[in-house]
Amino acid sequence: MASVFHNQTIWIVGASTGMGESLARALAKEGAVLYLSARSQDKLDRLVQELGSQHTALALDVSDISACAKVVADIQHSTTRLDRVIFMAALYEPTRIADITPEQFRRMVDVNLVGAFHIVSAVLPWMRQNQKGQISLCGSIAGYRGLPKGQPYSATKAALINFTESLRSEEREYGLDIKLISPGFVRTPLTDKNSFDMPMIIEADTAARAILKGLESSRFEVAFPWLFTCLMKVLRLLPYGIYFSVTRRMI
């Protein structure tokens, strides 16, 4: 039986490394036609060379709204429909709040949160017109609650979760499927920056397989690995007194 992704046009934003890159490989294997974006043109070109000339590299910085609109216009020139958009782009620095510069803070908000809005607003009119399509935004279990040494990354992910919930509520009537991707720890260039032991960490290829399965399902949240995300959800329910005694131990 042909894969549901076969011949689908899919735009992956944040495809040059990590989970986005693994997703590109997995979706290409399923027969999807891919548009791949991130800032690093060289890495995207190499990936297209590896995956085949039916795929296209379109470099952009998601914090630049006109660059996002231009890439969508370029995609519209080469295809009549866009089946799925997967937003994986993010910046992360493991830093204590006292050590973050205002520039670092702004940059992370601009990429992780405002960047997601730029991508969504660039594709929404087109997808609404087609009354079909799926938009998946990558949050994180780090957005479930405020964790030590994770700001403003955790705050951007908490806001992204909230944003995606609203998007899901608003866009259902236009026939659009909105999904929230919630990974636990995954070995990628992003987590290579962590100096602590990451519980239940998985490889990027395993994460990509879990995401593909989730995109096919009717569930809103694509959370993995299952056990770790369940534990983090329990942490989310704890009253502040107990929660802060847990985070004190983390520090």
Ligand SMILES: NC(=O)c1ccc[n+]([C@@H]2O[C@H](COP(=O)([O-])OP(=O)(O)OC[C@H]3O[C@@H](n4cnc5c(N)ncnc54)[C@H](OP(=O)(O)O)[C@@H]3O)[C@@H](O)[C@H]2O)c1
């Ligand atoms: N790894 C984990 O444990 C984990 C856990 C939970 C959630 N996540 C989330 O999963 C997603 C993928 O992360 P990853 O772990 O695979 O990290 P990664 O390897 O660092 O990938 C991040 C991607 O975002 C792109 N990017 C960064 N800034 C950008 C910008 N301004 N414009 C366009 N693209 C930009 C990067 O490419 P360029 O540098 O070429 O632009 C890269 O392709 C992120 O949303 C992350 O927050 C990761």
